Amino acid sequence: MAVRELKENVHSVGAIDWDRRQFDALIPLPNGTSYNAYLIRGSEKTALLDTVDPSKEHELLSNLKKLGVEQIDFVISHHAEQDHSGSIPKILEVHPNAKVVTNPKCKDMLIDHLSVPEDKFITVEDGETLSLGDKTLEFIYAPWVHWPETMISYLREDKILFTCDFLGSHFATSGTFVRNQPRTYDMAKRYYAEIMMPYRNKIQKHLEKIDEMDVEMIAPSHGPVYNNPKFILDAYKEWVSPDVKNEVIITYVTMHGSTRKMVEHLTSALVEKDLIVKVYDLTATDIGELAMDLVDAATIVIASPTVMVGPHPAALYAIYLTNLLRPKLRFATIIGSYGWGSRIVEQVKGLIPNLKVELIEPVVIKGYPKEEDLAALDRLADEIVEKHKSIDVMR
Numbered sequence: 214m215a216v217r218e219l220k221e222n223v224h225s226v227g228a229i230d231w232d233r234r235q236f237d238a239l240i241p242l243p244n245g246t247s248y249n250a251y252l253i254r255g256s257e258k259t260a261l262l263d264t265v266d267p268s269k270e271h272e273l274l275s276n277l278k279k280l281g282v283e284q285i286d287f288v289i290s291h292h293a294e295q296d297h298s299g300s301i302p303k304i305l306e307v308h309p310n311a312k313v314v315t316n317p318k319c320k321d322m323l324i325d326h327l328s329v330p331e332d333k334f335i336t337v338e339d340g341e342t343l344s345l346g347d348k349t350l351e352f353i354y355a356p357w358v359h360w361p362e363t364m365i366s367y368l369r370e371d372k373i374l375f376t377c378d379f380l381g382s383h384f385a386t387s388g389t390f391v392r393n394q395p396r397t398y399d400m401a402k403r404y405y406a407e408i409m410m411p412y413r414n415k416i417q418k419h420l421e422k423i424d425e426m427d428v429e430m431i432a433p434s435h436g437p438v439y440n441n442p443k444f445i446l447d448a449y450k451e452w453v454s455p456d457v458k459n460e461v462i463i464t465y466v467t468m469h470g471s472t473r474k475m476v477e478h479l480t481s482a483l484v485e486k487d488l489i490v491k492v493y494d495l496t497a498t499d500i501g502e503l504a505m506d507l508v509d510a511a512t513i514v515i516a517s518p519t520v521m522v523g524p525h526p527a528a529l530y531a532i533y534l535t536n537l538l539r540p541k542l543r544f545a546t547i548i549g550s551y552g553w554g555s556r557i558v559e560q561v562k563g564l565i566p567n568l569k570v571e572l573i574e575p576v577v578i579k580g581y582p583k584e585e586d587l588a589a590l591d592r593l594a595d596e597i598v599e600k601h602k603s604i605d606v607m608r
Contacts, residue, residue, distance in 0.1 A: 217389040222254040226276040228269035245385030255345025260287040264300035290315040291377035292363045293322035318362035357415040372429040382436030406504035411539045413453040457511040459606040460489040465516035466525040471550035482594035495527040507540040519551035547575035
């Protein structure tokens with residue numbers, strides 16, 4: 214990544230990872246990502262806001278060299294996860310007089326994960342400030358976006374909010390600022406769905422804090438910088454709101470065609486009733502795409518054949534992740550088939566304690582669907598429609 218100026222004496226000095234395709238051995242990254250670090254030069258002191266993944270520390274050092282940085286006084290650590298903090302030891306090696314500025318909880322994590330010496334830290338409280346001379350950083354605690362120690366920084370004179378993971382996107386792009394809003398919206402929504410959605414109640418409170426601030430630019434630690442903050446703030450307000458859309462997500466696995474036939478019939482019945490239906494074959498699904506659609510949907514249908522009296526393992530994985538992500542779904546139901554016996558309903562119900570949903574009567578059948586089974590699916594479609602009407606879903 215080239216050095217890029219946000220405002221006078223404020224530069225982006227991080228790295229673009231065009232080739233990374235998975236995060237935490239879990240999250241698909243179809244568009245790579247970036248590790249954004251920012252250098253602020255005040256009239257008296259210089260601060261580096263976050264670092265980069267250790268695999269890219271050579272790029273960070275190269276960018277600092279391009280700017281002619283001879284001394285870093287402060288390394289601001291907003292979040293202890295290694296894609297942001299992992300190069301702190303190297304920065305401290307190159308700039309031995311630098312101090313790591315963070316909150317007490319993040320300090321403990323950096324000591325545990327990176328063995329940063331305790332005497333290298335300056336800890337700050339919520340609302341505390343740090344003067345760089347003609348520039349002032351204000352630190353704002355923002356726990357659970359998405360770790361408990363996260364904080365954000367506000368550069369008062371330039372009205373830039375540095376939000377670390379909050380409001381970011383896994384999106385490798387050469388542009389400093391948002392150039393394509395629809396594309397960025399999709400990438401930010403995917404990021405929210407995969408990482409932030411479980412904490413939407415906490416995030417709502419953080420958004421309220423930001424509303425009280427005079428912010429001209431939002432600079433996250435992944436993805437492009439927002440020089441129109443309203444764009445991303447409005448998107449987040451929609452995603453964390455309790456409102457759901459007239460959408461049904463159907464996740465399915467099929468082994469011998471019975472469950473597929475049920476899914477096809479139910480899908481047609483719902484589409485005929487003017488519902489938006491999104492169907493995911495769990496043997497081929499990008500789990501990030503599924504997570505994005507879970508952000509707004511009112512209902513999820515879990516469709517699975519029976520394997521050893523329980524759901525198919527691919528269905529179990531999707532159910533487990535959905536429970537972890539805690540989408541604002543209102544309803545859930547189960548359809549599927551079995552050969553000689555099934556406990557799918559009981560097992561699925563036990564796997565979704567985090568989902569505050571009403572369970573609509575499942576349709577689990579023996580063998581290949583017969584006329585009476587298809588009629589049961591028609592009744593299920595009717596009930597889903599009535600449930601959506603009862604909560605006045607968005608269209």
